[in-house]
Amino acid sequence: STGSESLGPLQGKKVVVTAGGTVERIDPVRYITNDSSGKMGFAIAKAAQILGADVHLIAAHTDEAPPEGISTEKVESAQDMYEAVLRVFENSDIVVKAAAVADYRPAEVAASKIKKRGETMTLELVKTTDILESLGRRKISQFLIGFAAETDSVEQFAQEKLKRKNCDLIVANDVTQEGAGFGTDTNSVHIFDAEGLVLQLPVMSKEEVALRLLTLAAERLPGRLS
Numbered sequence: 001s002t003g004s005e006s007l008g009p010l011q012g013k014k015v016v017v018t019a020g021g022t023v024e025r026i027d028p029v030r031y032i033t034n035d036s037s038g039k040m041g042f043a044i045a046k047a048a049q050i051l052g053a054d055v056h057l058i059a060a061h062t063d064e065a066p067p068e069g070i071s072t073e074k075v076e077s078a079q080d081m082y083e084a085v086l087r088v089f090e091n092s093d094i095v096v097k098a099a100a101v102a103d104y105r106p107a108e109v110a111a112s113k114i115k116k117r118g119e120t121m122t123l124e125l126v127k128t129t130d131i132l133e134s135l136g137r138r139k140i141s142q143f144l145i146g147f148a149a150e151t152d153s154v155e156q157f158a159q160e161k162l163k164r165k166n167c168d169l170i171v172a173n174d175v176t177q178e179g180a181g182f183g184t185d186t187n188s189v190h191i192f193d194a195e196g197l198v199l200q201l202p203v204m205s206k207e208e209v210a211l212r213l214l215t216l217a218a219e220r221l222p223g224r225l226s
């Protein structure tokens with residue numbers, strides 16, 4: 001931001017966005033990841049900039065080019081993302097966790113390529129740190145926005161996540177719905193706070209979803225005179 005444009009609702013606010021799917025190494029040539037395209041997170045980073053914020057994007061794997069003119073830090077694993085977010089958390093006003101973070105990673109990363117042996121092979125996985133839950137425990141005045149990708153009982157699961165992770169808002173995605181979720185250019189979301197449904201958006205571009213979400217967050221920031 002040059003400061004010369006007109007003031008947006010997020011002027012002077014530091015917004016951290018995580019995007020993409022984490023990559024969990026098995027050995028030097030293999031890994032576990034997921035179908036996240038990174039599009040929703042990138043759209044949020046761009047929207048935050050349009051609304052005047054100072055944006056820092058923490059991006060795991062995506063096939064999209066990172067948005068131009070936005071400070072972008074590339075990370076690989078859930079652990080890398082956790083460390084990157086922690087470094088900037090204290091100084092941020094809004095943190096948006098749009099990334100698809102692996103829930104489990106290989107217990108060990110083999111230093112050299114694992115050789116083919118018997119007819120079956122078992123890979124031991126261990127839980128990753130839940131980044132959002134950890135931020136929820138640490139937060140002071142930071143406004144936390146989580147995502148919930150669900151295939152069923154969307155409202156119930158999303159609200160349970162919001163409470164467990166101490167978020168201010170949670171964006172629920174019904175990934176079984178046409179035009180929503182992984183890989184698409186559009187999304188259709190329900191946004192909840194601790195009290196219940198706040199905003200229900202029909203299918204629209206991820207850019208538009210991002211603008212609506214951040215406008216809502218701006219209205220709810222602590223210390224804001226309304």
Ligand code: CTP
Pocket residue numbers: 078097098099100101102103128129130131132133145146147148149150161
């Ligand atoms: N998340 C996170 N760290 C993890 C796992 C998830 O920060 N290790 C965040 C995601 O970025 C998202 C939110 O938590 O904002 C919800 O992710 P989701 O996968 O929907 O929920 P989980 O708590 O992992 O539960 P489950 O996958 O069993 O539905």
Ligand code: CA
Pocket residue numbers: 101102103
């Ligand atoms: Ca998960």
